[in-house]
Amino acid sequence: MTYGDRRSGHRRARTAVVLCCLLAFVSAACTGGSGGSGESGQDGTAAGPIVVASGLDVTGSGSVRQQLIEEWNRRHAGSKDQQAKLVELPGGADQQRSQLLGALQSGSARYDVVNLDITWIPEFAEAGLISPLPVAGSGAATEDADFIRQVHATTVWKGRSYARPFNTDVGLLYYRPDLLTQADIEADKQPTANWTWDQLYSSVKTLGLNPVRRDERAGWTTQLKQYEGLTVNTVEAFADAGVHLTDSDGRYSSGPEDLKKGLDSLLDRVGRGRVQPAALTSDETASLTDFAEGRAVFLRHWPYAYGALGSLMKAKEYAVNRLPGKAVLGGQNLAVTADSPRAGNARALITFLTSRESERCLLDAGFAATRASVYGSTPKPCWPRVAAALRPAGGSSKAAATEAGTTGRQGTQAREAYIRLLGAALTEAVQRPRTPYYGAFTQVLQSHVHALLAAERPDTAAAADHLDHALRDVFAGR
Template sequence: MKTRTTRALSAGAALAGLASVAACGGSGAVTAAGGRPSFEGRGPITYVAGKDASGVIQSVLDRWNKLHPKEKVTFIQLPTDPDAQRQQMIQNAQTKSDAYTVLSLDAVWTSEFAAHRWVDRLPEDRFPLRQMLKPIVETGEYRGGLYAVPMSSDGGMLYYRTDLLEKAGIAKPPVTWSQMKADCAKVRKLPEAKGMSCYAGQFQKYEGLTVNFAEAVNSAGGIVTDPKGRPGVDSPQAKKGLDFLVDSFRDGTIPKDALTYQEEDGRRAFQAGKLVFLRNWPYMYSLTSKKDGSSKVAGRFAAAPLPGLDGPGTSSLGGHNLALSASAENKATAIDFMKFFAGQEIQRFTLSRAPGAPTYHALYDDPKLIKQYPYLPTLKKSVLRAVPRPRVFQYGDVTAAVQQEGYAALTGAKSSAQALKDLQKTLRQQPATD
């Protein structure tokens, strides 16, 4: 899931590039041959997502509405907090209300919503899935079926100060944690680096901590849960990952302030010249590149894959997918809208207004886009190596447990070994996905 405030999708100009989509018949309330739902009904629908702070989502919906005046989409904005979004969607599903049509699901919610039949299984042949990166497509699948269509993705990257590394005689960004610490030690000897901290991520007790915890565990060769949701966090590999974070707080590699960091806190610290390295999502690249005075490091940073224990690390796979509420009406319109919203042209426009992680191979490999967004090749590597957070029925309970035990270890309330043992015990109480 995206752990930062939900970033809006955008649409640029060139409305001609957005062709209207052909209709498809059937209804979610009717089953076609083979027992799968077919889709019928045309008319107004709703799109449900977190708050659109930039107004870009509405611009995309306006384009759809102009093309489809009899099938307009109304935007229902939920709170910024992902947990609150999930809870409101669940409440709508449990009451079988038709108020919500198309849902913007965090990529890690698919199993829960599909298992409870809160969303419909979708017709795979209606969407260009083969043109998308496979790990991204898999976030919308459950037990062999497609229940959500990738709309946007996310992969963590290591932002670093190119100017300081170069001045310290370091030719390449680090690929291991030990290299990162050694590089930082060299950089901090420079007069320009006086008072700087080495590294930060997102360590406040919220979803960002789950992401950073999972990345540390996976980057050391461990797992939080296997593909079926069975826990495996009480292992030597997982301990090495958590120990990296715990020891880094203890030896000052990570500043104590980072215990309060969410994405924007880290971005602001990096932009202010307080950090040599920062783990964050691609959205910050364009913000940190601004030359309006808001960033002290514009033109003096780059992004690399996350480091790991013995080599390149593993990002948590973020992103949002489009799902169709099982209790919705006008499902033929909804399918067409989902295809439109998740289309390659919309994502191309999105990249021009809200840089992030597209889902299509072609957008990562486009020379013009790479020139404009140099991080794309690195981001593609991050996404292809990424590991989803636990695919479980009760994701809210699992992430809460990870945050509880992870934070206890980082603050010294528990040892790494005890925190992982307690987390394993809690996760065993969760039902597997198979």
């Protein structure tokens, strides 16, 4: 069944439910298949609670998402129907996607709001599982204009916005200034905002590192295990080579020659002697550990690593800057499920969760915020009770109070510089392919690229030809 068929079937089923309800004169009992027990109002304010489904909080910050839900509940303590509940889904991103697709397609779970990875928006929208947002009035449009343009674009599919940006992500370059200094690489030759991959390669050469085993120090490390991290690294290498796999409508727009150029770029980046041998089986946790324990001088990672390193290293042992070249955008968006009888209250909750104050809470907790004003000179502060409930991202309050040179977060000046570079990096980030077939695409890409990286004598021309045939089928929905 195609996505169009599935969407049409979904609409026909909903129409049948409505007609049955009208004929029986019991429209108050109609719940749209959500499994809810409350009455459904025309304004989408049926009996609560408003159920929010989300993945696990990776920041180690005291669950800022849960704290924001609790702040909303305190502000609506007089209304039982407006109370909200957070349901955290176990497993990795692929497992969460499968759980949400199954639950929403079958109607087996009563979710009103879903926190979707940005790459899932076209798929869920095309399948009719989430509702497009109402066309914003002038006031709402002004609020939406505060979202970073590239980040807000992830909510749009076929000209309609289906979600609001909640927390975002972008690749960053972490490095060990202590190890660079030991190798006589002076501060003025260490990473800057305009650093290139060639400069990184030059530093790795100066370091004289040529790791063969996993326990040996390497120039840098990243996430090349066969999972989404490999897709991200591949798309970044492709973007640096000027290779774009699809157009804005999700149609395949590449070919064998472009793919070879992209694969050559990736192989050059992760060639033997430069990257930590363990990178081929590393995810975010493993690569962060290798960096913290001195087995890599440079690390490609996400913003939450900045806080996590505060509990693993001394402040003078790590620093962060823009990723050389192109960096891929990540993050999650909040959408209202198509069958939610609490759609009105669900939209109000999303507006609160993505407000300027809430976005500041997310940034303070270790996520990357989605609003440009949060990175400005006079951002609105985090909600006071949420701020009091959060411990510093990646560590305890004791860690935050330690002085430079001891284990803990870096000082105020370094933190402010980090926020500025993070905001700048987000404005230039690139997206992964926008397609309703993203799940199939990423599995195909990972399979072909991982096999190439593991080969003793990788043949990028042959790999590009095979990948081209596979991607043509994927993006055509075959």
